[in-house]
Amino acid sequence: MKASPPAILVAGYLGLITAGTLLLKLEIATNKAIGWLDALFTATSAVTVTGLVVLDTGTDFSLFGQIIIALLIQSGGLGFMTFSILTAMNLGKRIGIKHQLLALEALNQTSMNKIWEVAVAVIYFAFVIEAVGLILLTVLWSTDYGWVKALYEAFFYTVSAFNNAGFALSADSLTRYVDNIPVNLVVSGLFITGGLGFVVLLDLWQIRGWKKLQIYSKAMIGGTLMINLVSWLMVWLFERHNPATIGNFHLSSQLIASWFQAVTPRTAGFNALPIESLSDSTTLLTLLLMFVGGGSLSTASGIKLGTFIVIFMAIYAFLGRRDEVTLMQRSISQNIVMKAFAITLISIVLVFIGTLLLSVSEQAPLVDVLFEVVSALGTVGLSRGLTGELSVTGQWIIMILMFVGRLGPLTFVYVIATPRPRRINYPSLDIQVG
Numbered sequence: 154m155k156a157s158p159p160a161i162l163v164a165g166y167l168g169l170i171t172a173g174t175l176l177l178k179l180e181i182a183t184n185k186a187i188g189w190l191d192a193l194f195t196a197t198s199a200v201t202v203t204g205l206v207v208l209d210t211g212t213d214f215s216l217f218g219q220i221i222i223a224l225l226i227q228s229g230g231l232g233f234m235t236f237s238i239l240t241a242m243n244l245g246k247r248i249g250i251k252h253q254l255l256a257l258e259a260l261n262q263t264s265m266n267k268i269w270e271v272a273v274a275v276i277y278f279a280f281v282i283e284a285v286g287l288i289l290l291t292v293l294w295s296t297d298y299g300w301v302k303a304l305y306e307a308f309f310y311t312v313s314a315f316n317n318a319g320f321a322l323s324a325d326s327l328t329r330y331v332d333n334i335p336v337n338l339v340v341s342g343l344f345i346t347g348g349l350g351f352v353v354l355l356d357l358w359q360i361r362g363w364k365k366l367q368i369y370s371k372a373m374i375g376g377t378l379m380i381n382l383v384s385w386l387m388v389w390l391f392e393r394h395n396p397a398t399i400g401n402f403h404l405s406s407q408l409i410a411s412w413f414q415a416v417t418p419r420t421a422g423f424n425a426l427p428i429e430s431l432s433d434s435t436t437l438l439t440l441l442l443m444f445v446g447g448g449s450l451s452t453a454s455g456i457k458l459g460t461f462i463v464i465f466m467a468i469y470a471f472l473g474r475r476d477e478v479t480l481m482q483r484s485i486s487q488n489i490v491m492k493a494f495a496i497t498l499i500s501i502v503l504v505f506i507g508t509l510l511l512s513v514s515e516q517a518p519l520v521d522v523l524f525e526v527v528s529a530l531g532t533v534g535l536s537r538g539l540t541g542e543l544s545v546t547g548q549w550i551i552m553i554l555m556f557v558g559r560l561g562p563l564t565f566v567y568v569i570a571t572p573r574p575r576r577i578n579y580p581s582l583d584i585q586v587g
Contacts, residue, residue: 163560166229169200170556173225182218190548197552199225201559202452204319204422204534205525205551207541211322222320223312229559230316230347230452231279274355279315286311286343293335314343316452319422319534327413331425332406337413344421345381348447349373368481369459373448376458384415384442388435397430418442420453422534428524429537440524443531444500454532454558456500463493496561503530507554514546515539529554 173196176182178189191207195214198205199222210219290307291300298306306322313320321327330336346354356370363371389411392398399407413425418439431439446455462480467490470478478485507526508519515522521537528535529551543551 166200166556166559169225169228170196173200173221176221177214177218179217182215182221184213184215187213190545194548194552195222196225197555198534199318199320200229201532201555202226202230202316202318202420202454203529203532203555203558204313204321205529205536205540205555206320207543207548209324210320211324219309219322223309226316226318226320227279227312230318231275271351271355274358275351278351278354278358282343282346283311283315286315286339289339290336293339310340311343314340314421314423315347317344317347317420317422317447317454317532318452319417321423326424328425328427331410331413332402334405334409337409337425340423341413341416341421344423344452345377345416348419348421348451348453349377350448350451353448368483372462372480373458376462377448380419380442380445380458381416384418384438385412387438388415391432391434391438392426395430395432398426398432414439415442418533418535419458420446420455420531420533422528424535428535429521436520436524439535440527443527443533443535444504446531454561456496460493460496463490464497467493500530503554503557507550510550511547514544514550515542517542525551526554530558532558 170193174189174193177192177195178187187208194205194207195210197203208214210222214222287304287307290310291303294303294306297303309320309322312318319326323329327336327340350373352367353370353373356367360366366374389399389407392400392411392414393407394400399410402410410425413423414431414435417423417425419442428439444455445461446457447453449457449459463478463485466480466485467478478490504523504526507530508523511522511526512519517539521539524535524537525539527533532555540551
């Protein structure tokens with residue numbers, strides 16, 4: 154029986170996680186003895202670019218271990234298929250139908266026409282943008298750390314930020330830079346760019362004009378801008394009187410801290426404010442942002458912003474009694490609408506199941522459990538402090554959620570579902586709903 158493209162993707166990510174686990178378990182990788190489960194959890198979190206940790210990356214892992222984590226993040230963020238495709242190109246090999254399907258699945262494309270172009274763009278944009286981030290952060294941190302340490306810190310945080318991983322070399326993430334405007338802007342710029350998606354970046358590079366951009370690129374850029382600005386305003390309004398977060402800050406510090414906290418939940422995982430001290434309103438908003446995530450073919454996860462936009466337009470069309478779902482004077486096919494609703498419903502079911510299981514295995518407040526589950530499934534990495542207290546069962550639940558979240562819930566279902574083509578068309582049925 155031949156494996157399907159999604160199944161091969163699963164095997165590829167499992168291979169990366171296994172290799173990462175073995176490397177992180179080496180004595181040279183840690184500053185203290187760690188168990189196999191801790192190594193597996195860290196490798197899974199790195200490959201799935203989540204950032205949830207049961208160990209302190211900066212103190213428990215050696216320089217070698219930290220570099221391994223960074224490489225796992227880069228491999229998981231860009232996707233092993235991209236490297237495979239480029240390798241095949243360099244060897245001058247033509248890929249067959251089976252591998253074409255795998256490439257389409259990995260790069261979330263529907264046609265092979267631009268598959269090579271997108272694959273090259275993934276690597277090109279990744280390293281160019283990371284190089285810019287590396288230089289900027291090195292300069293910003295050189296006065297605090299010296300050039301050598303600043304270069305290494307910049308390397309790790311650039312890889313982690315662009316790939317939306319959220320791994321940090323400090324236990325408090327980026328809270329020490331809560332009011333540092335340049336650092337906040339550079340780091341947030343890295344993970345917002347990584348979360349846009351490489352198709353959008355390629356479109357911007359080739360077109361360089363708003364009118365000629367693809368509809369998808371316009372929707373992603375406009376949607377990202379809108380959701381970030383609205384979230385920024387809401388976080389500031391919710392937290393401006395909270396003394397445990399930004400209530401005692403000056404206005405400029407409040408605004409930059411609110412900005413970072415508003416944009417990081419869309420799978421970045423860094424935090425400049427203590428997550429457990431956020432107000433209930435901000436926590437609820439953060440849950441929504443983690444669930445939505447970033448763009449398709451990006452380093453971000455979640456149900457994806459494009460999915461959210463399609464669902465919103467479908468609801469808008471239904472309320473307006475329209476026969477077609479449209480976006481920017483273009484009709485969205487029924488298949489895309491059904492896929493968007495399927496992804497969202499599957500994700501909601503997974504959140505419910507994960508929350509139910511984790512609430513049984515852990516003695517923790519429900520809000521902390523729900524937050525942990527959504528963060529894991531959205532591969533965000535934010536936590537209200539539960540990750541380090543997880544039981545063995547709890548760690549396995551979170552690892553499974555991180556893995557499924559990185560693959561995408563629909564891809565995961567494709568793996569376990571057996572296609573059964575139907576050759577009979579049935580009469581239509583009117584059934585009462587709502």
